[in-house]
Amino acid sequence: MSEPTKDAAAPDHHNMLLSQGFSSFPTTATLDHHLINYNHYSPFMMYHDLQNPSTDQFDRTHHHNPPDHDLCSLFLQASADYITTTPSTPFHLSSNNCSSSEVAVCNTSKNCNNSNTEVVITDIAAENPPTPNSWGSLSSPEAGGVDEDSSSKGKKDLQLKVCEGGDIGKSKKLKAEKTKKKEDKKKQREARFAFMTKSEVDNLEDGYRWRKYGQKAVKNSPFPRSYYKCTSQKCSVKKRIERSHEDPLVVITTYEGQHNHHSPATIRGGAAAAFFTPSLFSPPPPPLPPAFPIFPQVDLFSPSTTTQQYSQQQQPQLPDHHHYSLFPDMLSSFLRNPHDP
DNA sequence: CGCTTTTGACCTGCGC
DNA sequence: GCGCAGGTCAAAAGCG
Numbered sequence: 584m585s586e587p588t589k590d591a592a593a594p595d596h597h598n599m600l601l602s603q604g605f606s607s608f609p610t611t612a613t614l615d616h617h618l619i620n621y622n623h624y625s626p627f628m629m630y631h632d633l634q635n636p637s638t639d640q641f642d643r644t645h646h647h648n649p650p651d652h653d654l655c656s657l658f659l660q661a662s663a664d665y666i667t668t669t670p671s672t673p674f675h676l677s678s679n680n681c682s683s684s685e686v687a688v689c690n691t692s693k694n695c696n697n698s699n700t701e702v703v704i705t706d707i708a709a710e711n712p713p714t715p716n717s718w719g720s721l722s723s724p725e726a727g728g729v730d731e732d733s734s735s736k737g738k739k740d741l742q743l744k745v746c747e748g749g750d751i752g753k754s755k756k757l758k759a760e761k762t763k764k765k766e767d768k769k770k771q772r773e774a775r776f777a778f779m780t781k782s783e784v785d786n787l788e789d790g791y792r793w794r795k796y797g798q799k800a801v802k803n804s805p806f807p808r809s810y811y812k813c814t815s816q817k818c819s820v821k822k823r824i825e826r827s828h829e830d831p832l833v834v835i836t837t838y839e840g841q842h843n844h845h846s847p848a849t850i851r852g853g854a855a856a857a858f859f860t861p862s863l864f865s866p867p868p869p870p871l872p873p874a875f876p877i878f879p880q881v882d883l884f885s886p887s888t889t890t891q892q893y894s895q896q897q898q899p900q901l902p903d904h905h906h907y908s909l910f911p912d913m914l915s916s917f918l919r920n921p922h923d924p
Numbered sequence: 925c926g927c928t929t930t931t932g933a934c935c936t937g938c939g940c
Numbered sequence: 941g942c943g944c945a946g947g948t949c950a951a952a953a954g955c956g
Contacts, residue, residue, distance in 0.1 A: 794927085794928065794929085795928070795929055795930080796929090796947095796948070796949075796950095797930095797931085797947070797948060797949080798929090798930075798931075799945085799946065799947070799948095800945095801945090801946085802944085802945060802946090808946085808947095810947070810948075814927090814928095823947095
């Protein structure tokens with residue numbers, strides 16, 4: 584997981600969570616073609632293998648408790664910081680396992696001060712995230728980027744050629760070209776992150792201002808999906824909010840793209856300031872329970888440093904990509920154990 | 925009055 | 941080509 588870069592004045596949501604007893608972990612990876620989801624912040628490192636639901640190790644004992652909405656929002660703000668300021672994702676994902684409408688299931692449980700919050704971040708399609716230099720020119724029609732219409736028109740032309748071609752070899756070649764074009768188009772899509780949050784409130788405050796531009800009924804779900812755009816000029820970030828049909832208490836928030844500006848709440852000290860209220864930061868959090876045995880609780884940025892040291896060392900810097908490259912191997916080694924016969 | 929939400933129409937991709 | 945589902949647009953309505 585990366586450390587967001589911040590202004591001196593900006594609240595440090597990441598460290599606020601760390602001070603609450605949450606530790607930082609990467610989000611998602613694939614292992615043996617299985618999509619594995621990790622907690623973003625959690626005192627417990629838990630996971631769920633999508634293709635082996637029997638390995639579900641979620642702590643469901645606190646689900647009846649009312650969720651702590653402030654904490655949910657803090658998660659979202661920290662995650663939004665991450666999305667806004669992280670120039671690259673930790674590792675590539677197999678987004679094929681997860682369609683735009685499917686969000687992988689994984690839970691994080693925290694039982695602290697009678698609050699129970701479950702937040703999950705799933706990097707759905709981060710195959711070709713923009714670099715920091717490209718933040719101002721994200722590929723979207725609104726930002727004057729790649730025109731989706733023209734690419735789809737080209738695709739139609741290609742389909743026509745495939746139909747007209749009598750030569751099998753040529754047809755195969757064209758089909759391959761078609762597939763490649765499809766993949767290229769997928770790569771052009773903005774990075775997407777899905778958050779699953781246990782909450783009675785659909786639209787949790789995440790520090791940014793959004794304008795709703797659509798709502799659609801979702802197949803096989805009684806709950807509609809809402810579409811939002813960031814109201815900031817030249818920012819093409821979108822988010823979708825829907826409730827899980829499997830668990831109506833779970834809100835699935837999917838962010839697409841990266842903000843090219845800071846959170847208005849951060850600047851105004853509005854919503855973010857609420858997180859400094861005594862309800863969250865006084866009295867100090869109780870000691871952490873032991874980490875989940877299979878997944879040692881480590882700070883992946885600097886395993887030997889404390890949270891405080893970590894923030895002092897890392898805060899002013901951009902995320903170091905070398906750290907990310909360590910994650911897949913490290914986590915794969917963690918994750919293999921539960922599946923071993 | 926300006927901004928946001930609602931909602932039906934429209935567009936696009938995909939499978940058959 | 942057709943139907944379906946997801947996503948977006950844009951006019952109208954709602955709200956502070």
